[in-house]
Amino acid sequence: MRRVEVGGDQPYTVSVGAGLLGQVRVPQRHVALIHPADLPPTFVEAVQAALSPTVTVSVPPRDECKTLAVYADVLSRLAAANLPRDGAVVGLGGGAATDLAGFVAASYLRGVAFYTLPTTLLGMVDAAVGGKTGVNLPEGKNLVGAFHPPGAVWCDVETLATLPPAVFREGAAEAYKHGLIADPSLLARVLSPEFRPGGTGLEDTLADAIRVKAEVVTRDPTERGERAFLNFGHTLAHALEAHTHHAVSHGEAVAYGMHYAARLSRAMGGADLTGHALAFLRWQQPTLFPDLTFHDLWPYMARDKKADAEGVRFVLLRDLGQPYLGRVPEEVLRREFAAWQTDLLPVR
Template structure:
């Protein structure tokens, strides 16, 4: 499948098994940044096709999304005298491509960027849309830039190499895209059999990518509609922060989707909480440490959707009808307490 992303800097997303064999980069000088956890055959495939003159192995997962790693990579490119007409290629999961894109946006005030996501979460979410950045101790994704890639290749063959829990992490973003835009995707995930060898996997990944591609084409810099893609993420990012990123992003999103469903219901929206309960039963996220609202509240307050009036939440009027609103803390607390009781019950 080919999905086109429009806007001021259009590009295409290729989705197929074997897509890494199609990678084409026009810039002659190249730097390859890859997650050290990517299986060696995939790294070798990209290396043989692109012949990068600079290679940087990044720490696995969220450990690479720090200002320290960001600065170290920039220094590596500078020592190699990589010029402005060079390209940075990011290979790996969403964290690695986020870091690689931020490096590309900042080095010499911006060089070409290409992304090769190897996880389900990376393919259907992080690699598409041009959001790049790193985390701070104060919260998730608080430093970054919008820097669209020139091309994205989603090789679904890489998904078979993922641990099953990592695949199910990425399913949270597929399911979220179903909730906000394409309800059939919800059924694809929770009806049974959704895994790296699922029938029609390429079609499912492609449809999930298209949801995001359509949104970011209309609103690249999150002035409006793009905020809908953050459904479930306000609490999710807080959970990641409060656990010191011991809770993976996809599992945090799974928990966050259920909270957002409960909050939406409290504010008069369609009750989709049974759907989000089914998703959590499919995903089987790890147990959370016990904590109270006051533990997560500071991170919620620093959510990037907040404005001078306070925190804004993405909610559902009904399936495929998201909206953004400020919510009274009293309502948030009631929904949180309900969510907290449900999560504690999952442990028993």
């Protein structure tokens, strides 16, 4: 088993290994377990056996759970069960479910303890680490939320064996992104045949990808500076998700977004990293790319949370491992969008 430490004012440990669902222990006596409805029952039963939760709440799968309506319903379920102030919320499932569970924990009784057990690659590498919690609005993704770090994270790699291959490849986008912005050794390792459920490279590569995010959020827990670099590729990705009502999945949207960001980086004087982005897209084999225009997506990009009073900012790369926040002229955004769509024709 590997352990990754997340520091700061509220430090915690991310454990990566096999068989962890049944080994979970928390100090709180009263626990609310939140999980998506489509999670394998054996996962839920293992955690229930380990924690004996006061209440178990099933929520809609994927981003269908990240709505204000579902959020309010979960809060009501916890109140009806009399979950006390010294209780805890445990999020079990993919990144959407753990985002929701964390926001519930952050706001129920003005904040209770929170723990997370991600069961997808995307959830392990990204959503479960860093304390960002929240839900979506029709106007955009993750526009409502709070910073609420977990007390601990357990990544049971055995759960990844239940994922369809396309879902596993989707989750690899965030690990590959960490290679682009911080640790170039991850690029080849993520594309290696050994990075797969049961593969010899899975646990170590996963832990090293998590470590990239852990180190960044330790230095910048509330995104006042470099934590924004973790959003490389996400400005376009979140726009794709919002405009298509999540018909384009997060991991595939990030893969598309990384290639667009690579093109923008090159246009603004950075190294040409488009080959790396295209290599990942060919490996990922995304399932859907809607025929959209720049005009379709620009309103969502303009509401991106990295925007400030002067407008939209993009995470760009000077070279591998050298990210920065920059503004891109609109004519460049439009020109590169058209070229980006042309680049993707052989991939689609």
